Amino acid sequence: MTAMLDLALNAQDGPVPLADISERQGISLSYLEQLFAKLRRGKLVNSVRGPGGGYQLAYEPESIQIVQVIDAVNESVDATRCQGVGDCQGGDECLTHRLWCDLSKQIHDFLSGISLADLVARQEIQKVALRQSQRVANKIQASSVE
Amino acid sequence: MTAMLDLALNAQDGPVPLADISERQGISLSYLEQLFAKLRRGKLVNSVRGPGGGYQLAYEPESIQIVQVIDAVNESVDATRCQGVGDCQGGDECLTHRLWCDLSKQIHDFLSGISLADLVARQEIQKVALRQSQRVANKIQASSVE
């Protein structure tokens, strides 16, 4: 999720390489590769190979819902123990099956109501993003002086 | 959660022994003991020791919210990685901190709106509970005939 948001924030000038996301968000490169493999399979991002390449959002940030991202990576938001099947207790429904189903729906609906664009628009996120890009800029400067 | 609901369902005739809950819900006795130790610390149940003893709800089922049970057992429903502190990224907030905070609140509110009594009143839960007590009754009958 953090990685997708970073991608949306930094999409203005062409494809975003995973190495940059890794740097800004402190997520290991190999791990990002696994995540984006799933996101690509889920058709949420497009890849551009070769130098100058990277990833792009497959759609406008307005039409990407948070829940789609989670689904692509986790293969579903589900609070039940039975994956919705209803067979916790030797093939039968457990007492709380319905409760967890309702909760799952609640979470799903909440995350459906929020798009990547909504998050990008939030002020406090802008602030965090600025801090992150400045930190990276400082690091580059420091290493060129050494 | 399942165990608390079982307790609420079978509270009509005195304290409910953990052995019965274990039998009906297919949860191991030792595990139940751990769970109820936490519930007792959370003041949601009272224990009665000795033969004929067991556990009782500390309050009316109407005034026990689902979220209280979860809190007592799990020590909080929290979707953030930082436990609400905001220090995912080397002491600073990560990009998605606010999102997970909002989600946590959403879940908390949902689970606050449901009491044990609400669950007990649901028809499909009555049905599951009936099936469970009959299965136990059959088992007892079968073993006395052997």
Added chain:
DNA sequence: TTTAATCCCGAGTAATTTAATCAGGTTTAA
């Protein structure tokens, strides 16, 4: 007063999940 039902406690374990690493590729702009 003995017994057995029941709660009480702490240490240890197995299975699962999550986040990550490692060691190799392949593609393609410069």
Added chain:
DNA sequence: TTAAACCTGATTAAATTACTCGGGATTAAA
């Protein structure tokens, strides 16, 4: 030709969850 970037599968480390094990304490009832 090179190097920047994506791609893939195998493996690992840490954390969590559900659970076991081996005791002990309390107390109603026989």
